[in-house]
Amino acid sequence: MFLKQLQYLREIERYKSFSKAATACGVSQPALSRAIRQLEDELGVVIVDRKKKMFGITDDGGRVLKWAHDILRGVSELRNEVSVAKQAIAGIARIGVIPTAVHIVPLLLDAVQARCGDFASEVHVLPNGAIIEKLASKELDIGIMYYDQCPQAKAFQVRTLYAEQQVLAASSVFQLPEGDDISWEAAARLPLALLTREMRCRQLVDVGFQTVDIEPMIRLETNSLELIHAQVMTGKVATILPISSFPLRVPPPGRLGMRRLPGFSPGAVGVVRLSEQATPEFASDVWDSVMKTSLQGDIDLLCKPATAPGGKA
Known part of the structure; x- marks a missing residue:
């Protein structure tokens, strides 16, 4: 039995798919499948039910998985312990x-x-x-x-840990209203780069616009904060993001203007x-x-x- 086989099994359980698990492990699907077959042969049990259309782990497979998690956790803790001792760190x-x-x-x-x-x-x-x-x-x-x-x-x-505060942020190319706040109506008139809709903070933004019954002018949707930050700094778009998503140690006053959106329902x-x-x-x-x-x-x-x-x- 090899640790790699247990790691493969853990990823199969996580992704419920041989192909996705193989990608996550950086191996081909046939290689991963062979490794799991070898593990089943060695233990004398069927771990993955291949007869069903839907992915499934057998009862025996569930017991093997529990041991796999325990063994892999133990190996990880052992490696950490050795690393800590070698580096003389806490x-x-x-x-x-x-x-x-x-x-x-x-x-x-x-x-x-x-x-x-x-x-x-x-x-x-x-x-x-x-x-x-x-x-x-x-x-x-x-x-x-x-x-x-x-x-x-x-x-x-x-x-x-903290109450999240979302703000509209834009470069000096955009003339933002004086004061600390901006209305949802004014925000909707700016070209926006926003996170994708499956992300929790974006869902809160959508609720804000829906509350005032306004459709925002979205020019970019992405799951990459780095891309949003880069686009905002070009001056082509503004954004609405949690303030904690901007560098706290290097505040960008003079480069980015930030305004709070009244009535925003913050996430925690x-x-x-x-x-x-x-x-x-x-x-x-x-x-x-x-x-x-x-x-x-x-x-x-x-x-x-x-x-x-x-x-x-």
């Missing part, structure tokens, strides 16, 4: 984060550094569902995601982990550091105008 923080919260991660890592000293980190940018899957399989220690998308089951511990970003009696000490320290980090001030700072030398804005 531990390795494994974090999953939704794309629109990426820029808060450096602030959280600083908090862990202050508490624990030198450490390493693995940060994965993932959608909500994938974060939950990787928490459940113990591939992640904590997840940062939309609070209302977190499971409220006893298996998970969830805490609110939370931090989530598995509820377990025995949590590794370093993972507990990471959680405690996140819990004690205040992010609201850094987020609010983005909406404030830059202060020029001499104290003038």
